[in-house]
Amino acid sequence: MKDRFPPALRLRSAGGLIDIGRAGLGAVLGMLFAGVAARLMIGGDPRIAPLLVAPIGASAVLIFAVPASPLAQPRSVICGNVVSALVGITCALLIPNPTLAAPVAVSAAIMLMLLTGCLHPPGGAVALICVIGGPQVRQMGYLFALSPVGLDSLLLTGAGMAYHRLMGRSYPHRAPTPAVSPHGTADAPPTARAGFTAGDLDAALARYGELLDVSRDDLDALFRQVELQAHQRLHAQILCGDIMSTDVIVLDPQQTCQSALLYMQEHDLRTAPVVDAQRRVLGLARRAELLANRDRKVEVAIDPFVHRVRATTPIQALLPLLSSGAVHEAVVVDADRTLRGIVTQTDLLAVLYRAHVVEAMAAER
Incomplete structure (x- = not known):
């Protein structure tokens, strides 16, 4: 029909x-x-x-x-x-x-x-x-x-x-506010640095040569959402369990911050999960907090706001999170919050690079 x-x-x-x-x-x-x-x-x-x-x-x-x-x-x-x-x-x-x-x-x-x-x-x-x-x-x-x-x-x-x-809507219409750097610098956030640029959009509009019933800022926001959706669709079949590190260096909440700091330095880590006796994730510990509490136990330096995912979670769910600059890792847990592995920005970058290489090789054939 x-x-x-x-x-x-x-x-x-x-x-x-x-x-x-x-x-x-x-x-x-x-x-x-x-x-x-x-x-x-x-x-x-x-x-x-x-x-x-x-x-x-x-x-x-x-x-x-x-x-x-x-x-x-x-x-x-x-x-x-x-x-x-x-x-x-x-x-x-x-x-x-x-x-x-x-x-x-x-x-x-x-x-x-x-x-x-x-x-x-x-x-x-x-x-x-x-x-x-x-x-x-x-x-x-x-x-x-x-x-x-x-x-x-x-x-x-x-x-x-x-x-x-x-009705909870904006009129006069206001274009979406451009994302800012999570670190408070003048740089655009990581997600806005890749892909098309403002110059690309202006050039495309100039070549199009027609008046459009939509503002340039709205077009920019819409195209970035389309670009993100395309990336998510392309990587929907790769799961966190496929790329996670399973031999994870963990900390005990009852050990001293000094010993935890030395342990992390030995493995060249800046962040490590803290787990209880059943390997349930309590949060993350970072060098800065451990250094500030050398003589105390790790439990006082735990950051409970850790991003948890399942092994069956597609990596597309991590793309906005780990590319924002605000979060650098996600812990993989089961239904009981038991640690299964960890996915870092490096892990995600490696799989994206490999996918890019495979696509480039396929295009050359």
């Missing part, structure tokens, strides 16, 4: 009926608020002063259905509609023939919105209605751009801000 929706609509409605219902409810409440508030503010006879202009309905589609779109942001809605209204009224006054004035108004509105950075598709309809709107619009003149066009746009965006905040 042929799909009912094109890919873009299927992607947007992936959240299901709940998201669709939220968009519809938001449009009802937003339009109702804008109409009633406008009437209370400007008063007058609705047969003379229109309550809502038709293009505001198109603005509601953007605000409540695709609030992340650059075309739906408050500046685009308000400025785009008002600028287009001013252009349309001017064309109606300067060009007596509506057949010529209408296309000129729409064209000029589009160009001016692009020049001022407030492109809003319903603005084209606003410019058109200013030309063909009849005696009511001509009688109001440039005031039509302020009320109802400007007032409706302002009230509708205000309703959109309140509604999306109530």
Whole structure:
């Protein structure tokens, strides 16, 4: 059976009926608020002063259905509609023939919105209605751009801000905050240093040569998620049990920190798991904490916040964790938290390198 929706609509409605219902409810409440508030503010006879202009309905589609779109942001809605209204009224006054004035108004509105950075598709309809709107619009003149066009746009965006905040969403839309280094330095985190760069994205957009209804920052965040998903899919078949170290150097919580420190130095380790008599993992001990507590027992230097995985856990689950720079190892345990092995950044790097070499050899054949 042929799909009912094109890919873009299927992607947007992936959240299901709940998201669709939220968009519809938001449009009802937003339009109702804008109409009633406008009437209370400007008063007058609705047969003379229109309550809502038709293009505001198109603005509601953007605000409540695709609030992340650059075309739906408050500046685009308000400025785009008002600028287009001013252009349309001017064309109606300067060009007596509506057949010529209408296309000129729409064209000029589009160009001016692009020049001022407030492109809003319903603005084209606003410019058109200013030309063909009849005696009511001509009688109001440039005031039509302020009320109802400007007032409706302002009230509708205000309703959109309140509604999306109530729904736990961001409007105006804010692009995802770029990840920062876990060490507080100016370097990007490790996951952001590999793969494509900002220059690659800019070059690709330049070659694409089309205006996109998505911001550059959103594209960057989306592509990095796609890249991560692809890596996870490729490595989903490799399990932690396949690459873990099983002969693990462990510490006893009752031994002294001094003896534990010497033991770790002997094996050139900076971190070691601490286990009880049944080899259940209690946490990790690091050189710095052991050094600060030389004369005390290891139990006082245990960091209980250790990342635990199973032998059957795919290594894809470790890619975001061990590449973040915040965690350097994960202990492999069974259902009773008994130590089975350990996977370090080095282990993960080795298997990724081997997979890369195998793929390169296969590509040469």
